[in-house]
Amino acid sequence: MEPTDRLDALLRRFGVQAQQFFDGNLCDRRRFEPLPGRGFLHILRAGSMAVDDGAGTGRWLSEPTLLFYPRAHDHTFTPGAGRGVDLACATLAFEGGASHPLVAALPDVVSVPIREVAGLEATLDLLASEIDAGACGHRHIVDRLFEIVLLKLLRHVLDRPGEHGINTGMIGGLADPQIARALGAIHAEPGEAWTLETLAREAAMSRSAFAARFRELVGATPHGYLTEWRITVGKQLLARQLPVSEVAATLGYTGSSFARVFAQREGCSPRDWATASTTPEG
Structure with a gap:
C-alpha cells in the first residue's frame, strides 16, 4: 500500500499562516498574552528558561526546543540567570481559529526537543540565515519557513501521538x-x-x-x-x-x-x- 499524505487534504481546505514577531535574545521575563484566533510557535535555539503555561504547570527547558500553542493561550517565559535565551517566535493564524480541525484536536501546548524532529536542522539554518540577511522579501520567506517548521512538527506528532497525550480523535x-x-x-x-x-x-x-x-x-x-x-x-x-x-x-x-x-x-x-x-x- 502506498503511503498517504495525512495532512494534505486537511490543510488545503483549512490553511494556516505564520507571522514572525520576535527573533533574538530574550533577557527578561516575558508574558505572551492570548490572541483571539491565534496560536504561537516558539523556537528556543539556545539557553535555559522556565515556562509557565498559565495553570501552575511550570517547566524548565534547557535544550533547543519547539513550543507550539495551537490556540490562544496565556504563557510566560523566564530566562535563566546569565545571558538570556536565543528565541524566535511567530503567531499562527489558523483558518477558522479554534474550530480549525487540527487546533481542536491538539492539546493546549506541544513541547518537543528539536533533536527529536527529523529533518529540522536544515530548515532552522535557512530560517536563521534569512532573518540575518534582511534581503528584500525576507519577511515573507521567514514566515513560510515558520510554516515549514510547524508542518515538520505536526509530522512528528502524527508519528507518536501517545507521547503528547493524544489517544483518540x-x-x-x-x-x-x-x-x-x-x-x-x-x-x-x-x-x-x-x-x-x-x-x-x-x-x-x-x-x-x-x-x-x-x-x-x-x-x-x-x-x-x-x-x-x-x-x-x-x-x-x-x-x-x-x-x-x-x-x-x-x-x-x-x-x-x-x-x-x-x-x-x-x-x-x-x-x-x-x-x-x-x-x-x-
Missing part, C-alpha cells in the same frame, strides 16, 4: 496508516457518497475490521465522523457567504437534509448560523 486516526487513508478521502471529498464499504475499501480492510478500528482510534463511527466533517466544512463555506443550497450540494445533501442535520448539531438553521457569523459584534 482525528490525530489518533491519522497516526494509523490504513485509517489515515479513509480520513484523507473524507477530508478531500466530503461530498462523496461515502459508505462503510467504500471507506473500508480506501483503507484496504474488511468492513467489520475497519469499523472497529476506526471507532477505537477516532472515537466515533465512520458515518459520525463524516457527518461532523461535512458540518465543519459547511460552516467554513457559510462563513464565506456561499448560498445554503450551494453548500448543501457541495457536501452531498439536498437543501432540506442539510438544514436538518445542521440544526441537529448546531441548534439553528444554516441560514441563521451564517447570518450570526457575519454580523459584527456590537
